[in-house]
Amino acid sequence: MSAPHTTTDASLSATDAVVSAPHTAADASLTTTDAPLTARVPGSKSITNRALLLAAAARGTSRLRAPLVSDDTLAFRGALTALGVRVEAGPHDAFWDVTGTGRGPVGGGGVWCADAGTAARFLPPFTATGRGTYVFDGSAQLRARPLRPLADALERLGATVRAEGDAGLPLRVDADGLRGGELQVDGGLSSQFLSGLLMAGPLLRTPLTVTVRDLVSRPYIDMTVALMRRFGAEVTEEAPGVFRIGTGGYTAVDLPVEPDASTASYFLAAAAVTGRTVTVPGLGRDSLQGDLGFVEVLRTAGARVDVGEDAVTVTGTGRLRGGFEVDMGAISDTFMTLAAIAPLADAPITVRGIGHARLKESDRIAAVAGNLAACGVETETGPDWMTVRPGPVRPALIACHRDHRIAMAFSVLGLRAPGLGFDDPSCVGKTFPGFHAELRRLFPE
Template sequence: MTETAAHPALWPAPHASGAVTATVQVPGSKSVTNRALVLAALAAEPGWLRRPLRSRDSLLMASALRAMGVGIEETVSSLSSSPSSPSGASGSPDPAGGEAWRVIPAGLRGPATVDVGNAGTVMRFVPPVATLADGPIRFDGDPRSYERPLHGVIDALRALGARIDDEGRGALPLTVHGSGALEGGRVEVDASSSSQFVSALLLSGPRFNQGVEVRHVGGALPSMPHIRMTVDMLRRAGAQVDAPESGGEPNVWRVTPGALRGVDLTIEPDLSNAQPFLAAALVTGGRVVVPDWPAHTTQPGDRLREIFTEMGGSCELTSEGLVFTGSGKVHGIDVDLSEVGELTPGIAAVAALADSPSTLRGVAHLRLHETDRLAALTREINALGGDVTETADGLEIRPRPLTGGTFHTYDDHRMATAGAVIGLAVPGVVIENVATTAKTLPDFPALWAGMLGN
């Protein structure tokens, strides 16, 4: 019996026989979908999410909100209102159609139990919502979720008046004893391990009696584009937000208390999930088109246009979408990824196939993600014959000829897609538990096969 047959979780990564040429419709953004769900649940009127991401993380978020009484109706939509029009406004035909979720706010209530899985957005964004519920809300999740930092949210909510039982762990499992309201006000938080600590407090801030003033007091703040995304989406929903990028005090965000609007929002494609497909064009010297790539966005994945161009490709925004073309050569890169850490696994995979060394910096916080991504990338690339060294805040990658073998994922979706990219150029790579990609990218194996024309 072959190893693959004996272990169904092993997936032979397809090897590209030539340049990849494909158009790939990337599903909606997880980061936008989950923020939009929270804001819609806290709004004063129903709202619409069009073309939301249907993945494990987003379905866990929807289930968490439903458990507290929020209505989320899933339909197939043929109408789309203007993004700026309120829910209930008359729509105009949407030629693309697609799925739509109608979110109907309700009085939040317990008792309820929330399964966070291993979703950072669920474990961090929902506890502040739970403080507004009437009754206890218990949070639990996958074993790895117990190891991920949550103390920033827990300590901040307590300082703002919440009662939380976590038996002193500063982590899951925990129970938020909602009283129907939270006083709010000024709070200091060290968000150096996760920018989601800031976003979590800001998203619910309009519903706190005094709003919220969040002051980051720790070291370097990672993933700033995600905080800018939170601020932008709050403002779209009618919240008043003072933020550093709009002339406010550095490392301080203020949200004024007030009602949120129900909005009609079409979710952008997940640009970070576009990474493996763009990487396929880069490492095979091919051409990949991603439709609906936004001209302006707060998604950190937009930085791929710059990074992958520096590594040997070229890109152009056209009426087709983003057209990315590989040159047939892959170059190493020295890059600070502190604002776009989630892109690190895919960049490391490409760097392992480059013609010169790479230095990836500013990503020490990745040790606290779905897995310790720096250790995992080092271990798995080196197991295929690579030469990767961990540094204090990143990776040094010296390309060497790679060989086939099993690429372990550690239940981390971005490890799985990184392995698939290497498999395009290296025959015999087998991905352990490729199904973990369903966390944010549903049916990745089918999308990958379709890109390759299989």
């Protein structure tokens, strides 16, 4: 765990918001006497989609147990199927069996990525190791996300790549295998570019050495490397930011998928702001996911935290402590969780190192600041930081920007600030279709 520094639920429509008196920061009436709660958090999107790719590249049939079933993972699975990879689901999607051939795909074709950034970043390198012409495309939201650094890197490895859109998609890859050698990559925009290149490495003709500069979200690279090794790849980090990948390929494995740590952040934050105790089973101190480090931020904010061998528990104290700054660059998918509840704190909270969050499903800094302003909350922002000042939260319609994390983060604020509605509550289907139902189960009105 890397600690930071310092099915669609349409019933939560905007018209269902219940307007009541706004919260004030002085509210200290919460208690911690209620029975502990156990959150049912689905599998990790990051692990599921990486494991799908690695299983597709491996020799034999891999079984992925308890994979995440959501819009993004189904889009990734569908894209692999379009590439000729056989994926068979067990009863109720309890597992997915993925049969790989030990090489890149052949034959070419169109690949639809929907909204899934991981599909657009992981699959072009995979296809480039094979044969044929592949055209990648996705939703308007995905078309707006950058892809040029990945296209440039693939060309330096011998692929012919043409980005037809302003940011990247549609992307055409004329594949005839990739050579290895030395490659430098800018990791300042997204760690997914590097993950995609690393995972393709064992399928190259010769060993690959990748040097990355300005890497953001380092825990996701650690996750990628750990999963590559689990599938039998030869990968070493010879110096900080210098990765060497051998050409031994991958072998099939049986892999249980951990609960999603980013999704867990909402339920753990909910414990912190309601004075309850929430446990997430399956996430422990040996988790592959850096976003489990979010609990250390909650500890700084005054919550009691216990990270055990196979579970994490957070207990709220009835008071959210502010007056601190925290660099969340390594766990930026959770910064919105903190920012959304920061109005409930007793002093301002500043989050830094999050500039790359402007290039996600939405400009997340602007989206959070805009929604907090709609709630009457004062914020300040810069290129890679934001400060949230505590104060009353008034009823408002939250603009989700088709971004699942905006909707989920502000749903936590809604536990203490009644009257929040959402213009697109179903966008949570990207990673957790049952989110609203689970939050209501744990924290009924």
